[in-house]
Amino acid sequence: MTTGLGTSPARTSYRHGDLRRALIEAGVDLAGEGGPSAVVLREATRRAGVTPSAAYRHFADRQALLDAVCSSCQALVARAIEADQARIHCDDAAEAARLRFRAVGTGYLRFALEEPGRFQTAFSASSDLESATSSARAGEHGLTPFQLLTVALDDLVTEGLLPAQRRPAAEFLAWSAVHGLAELFIDGPLRALPDPVKQTLITRVIDMVEQGL
Amino acid sequence: MTTGLGTSPARTSYRHGDLRRALIEAGVDLAGEGGPSAVVLREATRRAGVTPSAAYRHFADRQALLDAVCSSCQALVARAIEADQARIHCDDAAEAARLRFRAVGTGYLRFALEEPGRFQTAFSASSDLESATSSARAGEHGLTPFQLLTVALDDLVTEGLLPAQRRPAAEFLAWSAVHGLAELFIDGPLRALPDPVKQTLITRVIDMVEQGL
DNA sequence: GCTGGTATGTGTACGTTGTGCACATGTGAG
DNA sequence: CTCACATGTGCACAACGTACACATACCAGC
Numbered sequence: 001m002t003t004g005l006g007t008s009p010a011r012t013s014y015r016h017g018d019l020r021r022a023l024i025e026a027g028v029d030l031a032g033e034g035g036p037s038a039v040v041l042r043e044a045t046r047r048a049g050v051t052p053s054a055a056y057r058h059f060a061d062r063q064a065l066l067d068a069v070c071s072s073c074q075a076l077v078a079r080a081i082e083a084d085q086a087r088i089h090c091d092d093a094a095e096a097a098r099l100r101f102r103a104v105g106t107g108y109l110r111f112a113l114e115e116p117g118r119f120q121t122a123f124s125a126s127s128d129l130e131s132a133t134s135s136a137r138a139g140e141h142g143l144t145p146f147q148l149l150t151v152a153l154d155d156l157v158t159e160g161l162l163p164a165q166r167r168p169a170a171e172f173l174a175w176s177a178v179h180g181l182a183e184l185f186i187d188g189p190l191r192a193l194p195d196p197v198k199q200t201l202i203t204r205v206i207d208m209v210e211q212g213l
Numbered sequence: 214m215t216t217g218l219g220t221s222p223a224r225t226s227y228r229h230g231d232l233r234r235a236l237i238e239a240g241v242d243l244a245g246e247g248g249p250s251a252v253v254l255r256e257a258t259r260r261a262g263v264t265p266s267a268a269y270r271h272f273a274d275r276q277a278l279l280d281a282v283c284s285s286c287q288a289l290v291a292r293a294i295e296a297d298q299a300r301i302h303c304d305d306a307a308e309a310a311r312l313r314f315r316a317v318g319t320g321y322l323r324f325a326l327e328e329p330g331r332f333q334t335a336f337s338a339s340s341d342l343e344s345a346t347s348s349a350r351a352g353e354h355g356l357t358p359f360q361l362l363t364v365a366l367d368d369l370v371t372e373g374l375l376p377a378q379r380r381p382a383a384e385f386l387a388w389s390a391v392h393g394l395a396e397l398f399i400d401g402p403l404r405a406l407p408d409p410v411k412q413t414l415i416t417r418v419i420d421m422v423e424q425g426l
Numbered sequence: 427g428c429t430g431g432t433a434t435g436t437g438t439a440c441g442t443t444g445t446g447c448a449c450a451t452g453t454g455a456g
Numbered sequence: 457c458t459c460a461c462a463t464g465t466g467c468a469c470a471a472c473g474t475a476c477a478c479a480t481a482c483c484a485g486c
Contacts, residue, residue: 014435014480042472052473054435062473123401132402146402172397172414173390173421180393184385187339189359201385208386212425227451227464255443265444267464275444429486436479443472450465456458 020058022048027069028076031121039066039121066125071136073122076115078139081107081148094159098210101152105178105206108145112182113198120186123179149174166213174209181205233271235261240282241289244334252282252334279338284349286335289328291352294320294361307372311423314365318391318419321358325395326411333399336392362387379426387422394418 016022026047030038041062042052059065084107090096112119131137137144143151149171156162162170184190185198193201229235239260243252254275255265272278297320303309325332344350350357356364362384369375375383397403398411406414 015433015482016435019434040472041474051436053437053475056474057434123396125400127400128402128405169414169417172394172403173418176393176397176418177386177390177421178393179396180389180391181385183336183392183396184389188336189340189345190385191339192341201382204382205386205389208390208425209421210425212421212423228453228462229464232463253443254445264465266446266466269445270463427486430484432481432483434479434481437477438475439477440475441473444470446468448466448468450463452463453461455460 016048016050016054019048019050019054022050023055023058023065024068024072027065028072028118028121031069031073032115032117035117036066036070036121036124038117039069041065063125066121068136070121070123070125070127071134073118074137074145075139076118077108077111077122077145078137078141078143078148080111080114081145082139082141083107084110085148094161097152097155097159098161101156102206102210104145104149104152105174105209106202108178109182109185109202113185113195116186119182146171146175162213170213173213177205177209229261229263229267232261232263232267235263236268236271236278237281237285240278241285241331241334244282244286245328245330248330249279249283249334249337251330252279254278276338279334281349283334283336283338283340284347286331287350287358288352289331290321290324290335290358291350291356291361293324293327294358295352295354296320297323298361307374310365310368310372311374314369315419315423317358317362317365318387318422319415321391322395322398322415326398326408329399332395359384359388375426383426386426390418390422 023044026044027039029047030040030043039062041055044065045052045055048054055065059068081104084103085100088096088099088103090099132146133144135142139145139148141148153162153167153170153174157164157167181201185193190198190201236257239257240252242260243256254268257278258265258268261267268278272281294317297316298313301309301312301316303312345359346357348355352358352361354361366375366380366383366387370377370380394414398406403411403414
């Protein structure tokens with residue numbers, strides 16, 4: 001399902017065509033199978049049908065490949081959030097803003113539970129504030145997960161649901177709570193919890209953020 | 214500073230004496246220098262003045278060593294929390310309980326900022342709910358970080374600061390927020406923030422938890 | 427249309443890591 | 457004193473990241 005066919009028809013020619021993209025895709029597959037540590041340069045080249053050294057024509061080193069894979073995975077997170085937001089149909093503008101805000105959390109956590117390997121990879125590479133807004137990490141609307149959260153909070157202020165004086169740095173507070181829960185789920189003590197209980201916790205954490213912001 | 218002298222006087226005899234402990238200590242040093250990925254079996258044996266294979270008399274594999282190192286690091290987190298709690302002097306029992314609760318957060322985050330490598334290592338290995346209460350991870354009072362949080366929350370209920378019906382699972386909500394902020398600080402987008410700003414965020418996250426629980 | 431330069435992939439090699447297995451050496455129980 | 461067991465050594469192997477010289481395909485300019 002992951003190898004060959006659509007992407008690389010067992011390449012006949014010397015040239016590959018789009019090796020860079022192929023390596024990133026292989027890397028994202030590997031990330032899904034075993035998290036960031038499973039993104040192994042040699043295995044990625046193997047899946048692309050290419051010699052290990054070939055990777056160095058497109059990436060400075062393994063970390064550079066991992067960074068690219070990480071960006072792709074963040075884009076997947078953005079899409080998950082967008083998917084949850086797209087299902088909202090609400091006439092009341094204020095309530096709609098509130099639901100969009102909550103959807104950032106539910107989409108984020110849904111992705112963490114459905115794709116733990118890719119989720120961990122998405123946030124494994126150290127990124128600073130500017131790279132958190134790089135377009136390589138964006139979803140369909142061109143926004144990164146972080147930017148989606150920022151927009152949702154701005155809308156809360158616009159709709160009068162969040163006092164303006166509490167707006168500064170609010171994205172970091174919300175992100176902390178939601179991301180922390182994801183970590184607890186993925187390889188923290190809450191890993192073995194049955195799914196319904198997890199869903200309850202997701203709701204409660206988002207409640208806490210909404211009330212405590 | 215880390216090698217030899219106090220711990221291993223360049224061993225003269227064939228036997229080491231307490232290799233298991235020496236390997237864990239070397240591992241904790243390595244964790245402090247470069248996080249979980251830096252705790253490398255061969256380097257640990259090197260620092261203990263011993264052949265790589267010797268490690269396998271005490272640990273099944275590298276992961277087993279890392280687990281032990283992780284437990285030691287969690288014990289350090291517990292001590293950091295205990296240290297913050299010990300500085301509280303307050304006659305009002307309710308206020309004291311509230312401060313002890315907040316000290317769990319400040320101690321946890323202080324350790325994360327002071328010892329990022331060891332902090333990451335402490336929570337790198339996947340642990341379930343029972344191992345989160347293992348005595349190897351406990352501080353001076355015999356309680357793990359997680360148990361310290363649990364006790365602090367129980368006290369909040371006792372003092373009437375937290376409604377009993379909101380008590381269940383509250384440790385997971387609080388842990389999520391605080392741990393998530395730590396991640397943002399260590400290798401998330403908030404890494405480069407000046408220290409005073411970080412301190413402000415710490416206060417605000419704990420405020421959020423207190424208010425949102 | 428040929429030719430040469432550049433981008434891209436190959437082959438080979440080196441050092442490092444985790445780990446298994448046969449062997450050596452201490453240490454304590456009988 | 458001796459022998460079994462625990463513990464450390466030596467050597468080997470596969471996998472990984474990475475460097476470097478070489479081979480090949482494509483593009484520009486004549």
